[in-house]
Amino acid sequence: MKLATWNINSLTVRLPQVLDWLGANPVDVLALQELKMSDDKFPHAAFAAAGYHASCFGQKTYNGVALLSKTPADNVVRNIPGFGDDMARVISATFAFGAAPDAADNLPNGIRVVGAYFPNGQEPGSDKFEYKLAWLKGLRSWLRTELLVHPKLVLMGDFNITFDDADVWDPEGMRDQIHCTDEERYELNALIALGLHDAHRLFPQPAKSYSWWDYRDFGFRRNHGMRIDHILVSGALRPRVTACRIDKTPRKNERPSDHAPVVVELA
DNA sequence: ATGACGGAAGTTTTCCGA
Numbered sequence: 279m280k281l282a283t284w285n286i287n288s289l290t291v292r293l294p295q296v297l298d299w300l301g302a303n304p305v306d307v308l309a310l311q312e313l314k315m316s317d318d319k320f321p322h323a324a325f326a327a328a329g330y331h332a333s334c335f336g337q338k339t340y341n342g343v344a345l346l347s348k349t350p351a352d353n354v355v356r357n358i359p360g361f362g363d364d365m366a367r368v369i370s371a372t373f374a375f376g377a378a379p380d381a382a383d384n385l386p387n388g389i390r391v392v393g394a395y396f397p398n399g400q401e402p403g404s405d406k407f408e409y410k411l412a413w414l415k416g417l418r419s420w421l422r423t424e425l426l427v428h429p430k431l432v433l434m435g436d437f438n439i440t441f442d443d444a445d446v447w448d449p450e451g452m453r454d455q456i457h458c459t460d461e462e463r464y465e466l467n468a469l470i471a472l473g474l475h476d477a478h479r480l481f482p483q484p485a486k487s488y489s490w491w492d493y494r495d496f497g498f499r500r501n502h503g504m505r506i507d508h509i510l511v512s513g514a515l516r517p518r519v520t521a522c523r524i525d526k527t528p529r530k531n532e533r534p535s536d537h538a539p540v541v542v543e544l545a
Numbered sequence: 546a547t548g549a550c551g552g553a554a555g556t557t558t559t560c561c562g563a
Contacts (some may be wrong), residue, residue: 287562289550312562314553339553396561403546438563457563490563493550506563536551536563 279375279544280305283434283507284528285490289313289342289382292535293321297328299528305541306348307373309393311436313342320344324426336421343435345393351375352388356492362418363497367395368417389515389544392421394435399456407456410438413466422472425512430542433474434509436537439466441476445505447486457506474510477522477542490537497536498529509542510542518544 282305286292289310300308308330313320317336325332325346334344335356343357343366345351351371394417399410425431434495439462453460470476478487488503497503511519519531521543529538 291552312552317553320553399563400563436563455563492563497550533551 279389280392280541281307281309281389281391281432281434281509281544282541283309283311283436283509285311285395285436285507285535287312287535287537288315289321289344290319291533293324295528295531298326299326299525299539300346302329303525303539303541304348307391307512308346308539309369309391309434310344310346310505311342311393312340313337313344313393314339315342323391328426333371335369337365341366342394343369344365344395345369345371345391347371347373349357349375357370358416361413361446363413363416367397367413369393388430390426390431392431392433392435392479392515394433394437396436396438398438398544399462400462401456402454402459410466411461414462414468416464418468418472425472425474429472429512429514430490430513431542432509432515432542433469434507434540434542436506437466437508438506439463440504440506441466441479445488447504449487450503452504457504469510473513474513475513475516475519477503477509477511477519478524478540480519482515483522487524488538489540491529493536498534505538507540509540511542511544515537515544520545
């Protein structure tokens with residue numbers, strides 16, 4: 279079973295690249311962020327023709343998330359229950375895998391997938407930064423309960439937060455800057471403390487592995503990037519994780535997204 | 546200190562992303 283997340287920075291522009299990528303990487307679930315598209319414009323037919331079900335939570339101009347999947351999505355929930363938000367940032371669903379309930383761990387069959395586009399935050403101290411911190415607390419409060427209801431859970435998406443210096447091409451230059459502040463990293467580690475695990479760090483990874491590179495100043499060519507797109511798996515799933523990789527291939531396309539997909543494999 | 550690039554809205558510049 280393969281799950282992936284990709285911030286595509288406009289589905290209008292990137293639809294052909296998403297379809298190409300799915301053709302070459304037929305994952306079971308793909309979480310998309312930054313659709314920048316309202317639901318009435320969502321290309322359901324194109325994904326159906328490619329063999330994918332799609333659940334979308336769009337928004338005009340900014341934000342917007344979706345879950346593409348080979349099997350139908352069950353119990354789709356949009357945004358964070360209990361946290362009022364006028365931005366479309368989260369979509370969750372359960373996906374059944376295999377025919378029978380999972381006898382090995384006596385847990386219900388199926389995996390709960392949460393796809394999320396975390397707020398950017400713009401600049402520490404700004405109103406957008408305060409919104410980011412409030413959103414993170416809202417997410418954590420909700421996930422604590424979700425993990426009890428759905429022990430087999432994956433949280434993946436564009437977190438807009440680095441774990442530490444290893445996730446940043448220029449840690450000194452980015453010290454205390456957005457994506458790298460102590461406040462943001464505290465909240466990220468608080469998610470980990472709920473019983474989630476960073477799939478990327480479960481395995482040896484190439485040095486200077488990043489998931490986002492600035493469009494400006496030849497950021498990708500010079501590997502001036504940050505690892506801000508993450509896949510976190512719950513403790514019940516951790517023993518099943520067999521690989522996690524960042525696919526830099528689509529970043530080499532013409533008119534690429536500034537983010538690369540991250541893929542996790544589960545046995 | 547500022548802008549670089551790219552997308553969206555929409556018409557000419559401005560906002561935002563990260």
